[in-house]
Amino acid sequence: MKTSSSQAPLAEDEVLVTSTTRFHTSVGIAERLEDLSADPPEIHLQTGTSFTRITGAPVAGGWRFTGVPRTEYSLRTDSSTRTSLLTSARHVDIGTHRIGRVDAVYPSVDWVPVQLDVRNLSPWRRPSGTYQPGSSLQAVAMDVDLLGDLLVPEETTPEGATSIVTDEAVLLSYNRMGIPAFQSSAGDRMYVHQLGEFIAGGMPDGTRVGYSAVERSVHLPPLDFVPAWETTPLSVDAELQPLALQEFPLDWRLSEFARQAVQVHPRALPGTVWFEVHPTPHTSAEQWMGDAQPLLRLILPRGTASDFASQLRFGNPYPSDWDVVGRVNYSTVFATQMPGNPARTVNLLGGYTAVEKLEDLASGPIVPKLSPPRSLRIDWKSASTPHEVSSVHPLISWRPPAVGTPTAYQVIVRQFFPQVGAFVSMGAINVPGSIQELRVPLDMLAPGSHFYVSVLAIDAPHWDVEHAPLATRERAPYRAAMTYSSIFTVAP
Template sequence: MNPPDVLWTDPREGTASVADGDLLPGCGEPDAGTGEVDAGTPDTSVLVTADSRFHTSTGVTVVPQDLSTRDLEILIPNPDGVGFERRSGTPVAGGMRFDDIPEGEFFVRSNHLHYLTRERRFDLGVNRVGRHDAVASSVSYSPAMADLTGLDPWQEYEHTGAPGSALQVVSGDVDLAASLDFSWMPPVGSTSYYDPEAFLTGFTGYPLPVLDPTKGDRVYVNQLNAVPSGTLPSGGPMAYTTVTSSQHLPAFAFTPDGTTAMPLFAALQPTAQNAFSMEWRLSEFTRWRADANPTSTLSASWFQVLPVPHGLQDGWVGYQGELLNLNLPRGETGVITRRLSFGNPYPASWGVLGLASYSFRSATPVVVGSRNHYPNGTISVIDRLDHLIAGPIQPRISPPQELRIDGLDAYEPRSVGSTQPVVSWQQPVLGTPRAYIVVLTRLTDSFNAQPTKRFYVPGNRNHLRLPASALEPGSTYYLRVTADGSPNYEPWRAPYVSSERLPLYSADTFSAAFTTP
């Protein structure tokens, strides 16, 4: 149910913010009881912790993670500003301790993510959906035996103005959200269909969970159908998909192994529709095209209504499919004022959020081997649905400006000679950035996800010297810098759990491709 030829990526990636006041993030007073070892003896250690917080209908269960095998280190900038001193940690109860870390800034590096901080207590904890004792399988794909009745008349995909039918399988008891696809499409108009060779594909790529009926694990089978909704500003037909029928299946046992078919025998029932009105000002997104990249073209735009299992108290926890999905043709602009409706089969305890995004991409591809790449960037607004539609939907922050590499225009293709180039930018015209996220994407001839490295810096910065290990020789990259105005994100203290606190506002600028010698 995602925009055609746009891979689903979590719009929360890269969101960041800075605390109010004149201090650099993380430079305030230490938490009580953590700033000193004893009177007069400064604490020079840094403790990195990580808890998994599992959300279910009965509450949140916190389970500490073992960081002993995590690719984790601290990078301390050298006094001359070039290069870093690397420090390894020692596993301790509750996390990883790094000793003799001097006052000042340093990066906490976790795999390919780099967080600039001064904090002496740093939290890599995450929120998760479902039981804390759920067992993950080894596969993110499963065959399925689908026997479905009570379908709304099946629709065929034609184009964005006639997006057709789709099926999704969602749990909430365990972390399961997947598309259900048939080996052969049902005839148009079908209201029942049997396919012993259907298949499930997890949305996020994480392993599918084991279903345990003794723990009450159940799944929803949802059908999304297209609903015509007038015309676009350009004059073409507009339609969106929404959940029109669903069944919450009884608990059953299933262990995904990539071979055994999951039994999905469902008699779907109509889903009550919830109406709302919105004014989506596309032109307020497209006006920032040149700031995203002076030579870019308008690309995909989409509006979604998304369920949030077990409530919004911690923000957007868990991607569990869609309740409504509106994808527009490339290059659409103007204003869409419309009354829409969405089906919601979930309990009232689940939350509902809205997402509006507009993407821009390079006008010509970057060819690496047999693959064409289109460097791209996005402007996004994400909030509780009732908050998002309370006024016109428009950006809250615009892209950074004047992206440069070692002082030269980064929007022009070039070769980078330095092993540690300086990336710089200017602040956006609209909004006040609370943080910037610098993303390096290495372009390869593989059709898998492209390797990335991310650097999170506070919003009072406009440059970053890359570590020596950031760029590989003989490679092609592009650079994206995100300005983030989200008020509640704290990448210098708790990057993962705080990245889900609503609202989320971000905007990207992106470079042309550049090569390393």
Template sequence: MGEPLAEGCTDAGTPGDAGIPSDAVLVTNTTRFYTSVGISERAEDMAAQPPELYVPHGSTFSLLLGSAVPGGWQFTGVPSGPYYLRTGTNFIVSNARHVDVGINKLGRPDTVYSDFYLTPLQLNLVNTAPWTNWSSSSLPGSSLQLASAQVDLFGALSLHDLIPDGETRILTHNAELWSSTGPIPVFEASKGDRLYVSQHSQYPAGTAPDGTALGYSAVDRAVEVGAFDFTPDGATPLPLAGVMQSPPRTEFPLEWRLPAYTAWTTDAHPLATPSIPTFSAIPAAHGTNNGWIGYSGELLTLQMPRAASFHFTQRLQFGNPFPSNWGVVGMGSYSFRVLETLPDGSGRRVSLTGSISTWDEFNSFIASPVQPSVSPPRALAIDGVLASSQREVGSASPVISWLPPTQGSVNAYRLALLRYLPEMNSLVPDGAIHLSGSATQVRLPPGMLKPDSIYYLRLSAYDSAGYDIERDPFHTREALPMARADAFSSLFTTP
């Protein structure tokens, strides 16, 4: 090749490729379903949306189209060295001869999903903790969440009636659930499908150095409603009734070193300012032997004031209504942002963001301070020009380059593109490239950048020993512990 594709990648195959011809690449798509009785696997048919393989030749690419084989999709005539494998909007840069692009998923493999993300609710919850209305991000008041242990569903409840402060019963037909995990599943009583309803209450967390009162939200009461049948149709309310109970509680000390995050602010972007620090305790369905799978809400959320930079030390607590064989994951994160004026003459401004985050077994955050373990990548550039100022790129396939982080080791990188949509006045994800931790540059493949568009890019460095980016990029990205740090560009336009 005339230029490095992803500098640091080797031309050798990876372990586990035995039995596949040396000029072939086998792609499989295995969904792993995590349930209370174990893990089941299902091989997915890729014929409707087959993967594509791009072979780089300097500044150009050749496209290879594979064909269905038993158990997967196979490409032949693939030369040695790194290639780009496309699945959906994701590109994986790999030299492996077998790649599985499957995902992990919670719930029964035979779950039927509706077409609806929103459903009305009919609530009759008694013995709730005294209700507190929202005051600020640091004093979040009371809220309700739903999660299931049998099917893949999590969502926060929207209450459209005002609940008076101090109220201990919620009786309303004017509520709804918006699913955060995708289409709402069909519940089947014969298969034991149930729901947890969790009430989060506001707790005090001391004061900031300037005297600002701090608070956090944590599970206070909960109930798991009995098995039921329900088919979402967007109009029929889902009835939820129960007597809320106090679940087992955990009290713990937290030492959160916020200056250790803000010290990296200008590494994320030279013009960045500190934004929002967040600490959470999160239930991990069915344990953490295979990492943190799926999303079942939060047990605790602590959000500090914008740009906070002090050592936070406090004893906190949360209730946990979930089964004893579930795990708890801790997450400490700090976001950064740059406000930029759009280069379209409109005068509108948008927020460009990145963050530094760490996920680990919750007990690890009790045993040691919460602080970053990896810093942002350095010297992010587009075609050799630093990416921290606005400009028009010169081609549809520019080279993105960077230097490794100053702190921590890197097992993988993820380069995400975010495109501005004028009709929504927002920046939305528009494709990503996944690379080995040894990479220091990558050329964008054809078609990834749309013409006459506005973008910015976010490069995430991952420190996670279990992340096998070249062979199993999506199953293994949920391994613990995992740390991430972002560098991001300014807005750029395409010709």
């Protein structure tokens, strides 16, 4: 990581904020120091029960603040998401990781037509229910950033087909920036994967549960393609090859996750339950988990509370020096009435999530290694009871979880917007694990509106929350368990 050593020395009351983006490709990592002037960071200093805003000024390679005492302060890193962190560091790098070349171009197009000719498929299966996902095709690139699906017309793709020839396919990208421009001279290639349907087992009520997993793949030669809304279709002509299927013994003690629901909120119930397997592109899981399409995805019936064991299988077409991680999710839901309008019900969501190396998950039963924070309070009142707060800067406090030792916490504030009928995040504050209370900073609460707050206990030993909060968070292992409040109202 770049440090302030290339900058003028910092005075006693100065803070330097930089943003270094690291671009991962098959040939290594390239770094780019970003210009922060389009969305400059801010420092919010707590003064009693309120805050003072410090705006800082640009310097070569970063943003410098003066007048910051050597104590904890709140650093706003993103104005659009109102993401901030509580830190006392004198130099903070708010950069992130990305997949793809540093000079890659993304024309802001999220789908294009495809002329598709793929052969040697595993016999095609159509989806036949919630837990029978059928066959599907993925499109993935790792030297430019592409995570997408190749969608084929269902009505002309017969059951059992081992080839698909159509000019009515679509490449749909899930990347924030859309489909990249491919340059053969730069070695830009695309994977095409076929995911097949496998059976994981049965539930106590007799429901048969299937899952999707990669079983065939091809790595296309370098190609040239510039996406545009009106463009010559992307041509995909390939013969897929079967992959050796790895086995993973899933022993998921879901009953132990279900017992944690009342710790999330006294009235919370088990919600969505899923498990995925992902590669970590170009790097180890301890360095960056990366963004990649799943190699395997299993969804269990909503509210499942019975232990589940299965022998899962998946193919992995990627280089052997990439790690593979498992992503565990067990959510909860609390259906609550809106204050002043008992006829309107909204869902408050929380739960447990974890990302760990697959071999670590296979070493024993999957159980919660962290429980939610305890005794969540707002201005020292129990947060599970709806009430009104008198300030836009109330004090949020909690006690450490009963299971596990957090290395950090994250506090998220959400506001109800009647126009969309849902709660929307108004910001997240990341704090070190030694902190167990904070005041809601600037620009998150508004008088007369309805909110709820959630606190995540996070066990992420490689996350440097104070000095590099974004670049180091996406490292395995990562475990998070949430508790949340009932709806509260800010006094007009």
